[in-house]
């Protein structure tokens with residue numbers, strides 16, 4: 443497991459920081475860089491798993507979002523319990539043996555998948571609700587890919603390196619260990635019955651299912667990891683098909699913040715420092 447990775451800084455425990463994340467407004471915990479980027483304060487619902495009295499933490503002690511770079515630092519948290527809050531980006535990664543304890547077919551959610559996609563059980567009910575709503579809206583979605591192991595991601599990344607060179611591949615594909623798909627909670631959506639992969643569309647976000655997802659997915663707990671025009675924050679090119687399940691409560695908070703999921707999670711769930 444990739445737990446207990448430090449990010450330098452003072453000796454705050456993860457518990458302290460999670461409690462600090464429960465304060466009613468986000469700016470207090472963001473640090474100066476992020477605080478400037480959003481209109482303060484926005485309503486920040488307390489995630490359901492944050493209970494107990496809220497303590498205060500020194501706002502200056504939490505690191506600002508790092509600029510995009512390529513490192514292999516261990517991701518902070520346990521994928522089995524922190525799958526909603528772990529930051530996986532071009533810097534932080536899971537280990538080769540990190541995998542969800544349990545995975546189930548997305549078909550359990552009544553959604554089509556040609557490739558036998560699997561997800562963590564926690565996402566099934568909301569995925570079913572999302573799919574039902576997309577059908578009702580005349581914008582039915584299907585699943586292209588979901589869980590990918592470290593080894594599968596290595597294959598995918600190698601493919602893109604062969605096609606377009608490593609430098610370009612790094613902007614459109616995650617190096618092994620760095621993919622949110624390894625958590626079992628990230629999904630690549632497509633249009634139901636659409637023979638084309640979403641990445642073969644000029645902009646899948648402009649198709650009926652893609653536009654519906656952008657507007658409504660967060661209501662069902664899914665957030666768009668790599669929105670358009672945010673590459674300097676997300677470190678990846680726009681991917682209108684790639685959503686990560688974080689649960690309805692957290693998805694609502696991320697949506698309300700106006701931040702990308704990477705920025706929001708980094709600021710709100712920094713994990714143990716110096717523990």
Ligand SMILES: [Zn+2]
Pocket residue numbers: 623628629630683684685
């Ligand atoms: Zn994806």
